[in-house]
Amino acid sequence: MIKKGILKAFDSGTFLASVQLIGSLSVWLDNVPTSRAIPSSEMVSGRNVAVLFIDQSNFSDAVVIAVWT
16 A cells, blocks of 8 residues: 655654654654655755555554655
């Protein structure tokens, strides 16, 4: 399952992101792994991101796979 989110923070050293899922003010995901194919310069707070959930019942099993304005 792929969900849209808003990038809140990104650590270029660890490639981990904090993401707020669209449609929920209370659901924030921290320490979400990010695809290394995305340049760290593109990971700017406030940008839209696509988050892939490998296991729909486990929100900690996710990865950021795309970013756009």
